[in-house]
Amino acid sequence: MKPDVQIKKISEAPNLQLLKDTFGVSETDLIVAYGDAIYCPEMGMSKDLLVHEMVHCERQGFNVRTADRWWERYMREESFRLDEEVLAYRAQYRFCCRVYTDRNKQAKILWVMANDLSSERYGKICTHSEAMQLIKNA
Numbered sequence: 001m002k003p004d005v006q007i008k009k010i011s012e013a014p015n016l017q018l019l020k021d022t023f024g025v026s027e028t029d030l031i032v033a034y035g036d037a038i039y040c041p042e043m044g045m046s047k048d049l050l051v052h053e054m055v056h057c058e059r060q061g062f063n064v065r066t067a068d069r070w071w072e073r074y075m076r077e078e079s080f081r082l083d084e085e086v087l088a089y090r091a092q093y094r095f096c097c098r099v100y101t102d103r104n105k106q107a108k109i110l111w112v113m114a115n116d117l118s119s120e121r122y123g124k125i126c127t128h129s130e131a132m133q134l135i136k137n138a
Helices: 016-024 045-061 064-076 077-100 102-118 128-136
Strands: 006-009 030-035 037-039
Touching: 030 045, 030 064, 037 045, 045 077, 064 077, 077 102, 077 128, 102 128
Parallel strands: 006 037
Antiparallel strands: 030 037
């Protein structure tokens, strides 16, 4: 059984300023998993994004101390960041494929996710075509 995860305001995220400074993101387009909490904008998040962030919480052991070490490594090592995001995006994509059975819709969702993964948001850690392959191929 997974521990309860709290949903909190993005402005309370422990690493918000670091993420803003490093990746040029803003509070309106950022969701952060940190231990047993998910920090998001007041508008909330979709179910597929919740799936994505829950992967990060699980990988952080639903624990703030473990999350501290996870985030330290995430910020320092591009390969670790890519591996962790691919796991989360794959789970998110699988969720979307269960919800949307139309293959054209699935292809559009995959394209958008790959666009995000290959963007400045993650430090351009891969190309768009690499992201498409990584997300789709489990």
